[in-house]
Amino acid sequence: MWRIYGFIVNEMCPSVYSLHLHLEDKHQVTFRANEDLINVLNSDRSAKSMLTELFALNQVDENARTLLYKEFPEFYVWSQQYKEWTCRKKKTVIGQIVTANPFEGERYYLRILLNHVRGPLSFEDLRTVDGVVAPTFHEAATMHGLLQRDSSLQDCLHEASLYQMSFSLRRLFAIILVYCNPTNPRKLWERFEQDMSVDFRSTEDSMSDVRMQVLRSISFTLESMGKDINSFHLLDDNICFGEDQLESREIDDELAVEIPEEDIVASEALNSKQRHVYHSVLGKVFSNEAATFFVDGPAGTGKTFLYKALLAAVRSRKLVALATASSGVAASILPGG
Known part of the structure; x- marks a missing residue:
């Protein structure tokens, strides 16, 4: 105006x-x-x-x-x-x-x-x-008394703990950490740790093992929202899950994307222009060089066919290829898009 x-x-x-x-x-x-x-x-x-x-x-x-x-x-x-x-x-x-x-x-x-x-x-x-x-x-x-108390967040978690499964409660806790900016995340953690760990408890596991399993579950959810669990200081020391946990869930998920058989053999059916792009892109990828490519062409000329061949070639070598698009429809036609 x-x-x-x-x-x-x-x-x-x-x-x-x-x-x-x-x-x-x-x-x-x-x-x-x-x-x-x-x-x-x-x-x-x-x-x-x-x-x-x-x-x-x-x-x-x-x-x-x-x-x-x-x-x-x-x-x-x-x-x-x-x-x-x-x-x-x-x-x-x-x-x-x-x-x-x-x-x-x-x-x-x-x-x-x-x-x-x-x-x-x-x-x-x-x-x-x-x-x-x-x-x-x-x-x-x-x-100084300049921050609001977390009483409403405590009430939210307490109410959820009465009927929610532990996994759902851990996810709610992660969402509160990321989006509700609690003034004392550690106090919330100590208050509801037992409620969030019910499904991990057994007679064979020690309390410390159960705690790490709960924290690992919360950490996975936080990672999916782009956050690190250590930034919330839930424990005195930084939380480390060991060498076998260094790779995030997102990387594991990407490495597990299935490669359709028709996409693996698609490279043999590329026309000359598609083959030129195919080799140009993979040449940079496999030599670990940074590059940007722009593929232009009207609808029906085989751009998606080319993309699927590229994704299959990269993923078949146990590398991560992120297939993104500007709309959900466009992304859905790409494997793992």
Whole structure:
């Protein structure tokens, strides 16, 4: 609607300052292509950012210590050239900390703290609550009472545990970890571990063996959603399933894709143009060289026939070939698509 009515799209009043957000020593550093990287890293200027200089100013300026990070641009101006904050003399400006996704972990909780803690002196000072230094920004935000409790998630799992099979409960637990951003995943794990392990319990298995089987099942579900179980810190140490578990379920599934007999012999029925593409692609694949190919042709000219021959050739050598398409219908006509 803004564009339809012809309003200005390249100017804004008042101006909005985008404030840098980064963990300690994780800020971006720009440099010219001909500069020596060692000199860049050793430069005092490279060590400075909007956030680090906020801490520095708070240590010497009492007025600055009364402000939140997002309020800083209303009273101070950031000089990109000199990498410093100076007092604002004119113009109204609004500050906005760049966004962070809850899945980013510590960077997200750092943003929460910066939006509520006035006059922080350092990253460690942000993690200090009532004289106690929290090990993470997540715990500091929890100690400040800035995070919601997981009571609704506990109620959800408790209700499901009354009637759901253990496998379904483990899948629900994984979904909650990925999509509901619980503040204390480990507490949820400890609360419902027994309910999620019923189908693995036997008189012969020890408690530690049962626990690893449950965690392995949860890990498979998390992997299918692109997540690593160790990122949720369910145990004190990283969870490792041994050498035989290093390959993910997705790789196992791809290696198990059946190769139709007609696709294996399809290479013998290719026409000259199809055969040219066939050998060009496989030449790159089997020599482990990166390449991109674009196969063009009207419907009915044998593109899918060629793709099936390529997939069969790669998979017959016990390699993984991912068959993807821009629609479900197109993918469904490819083996394992």
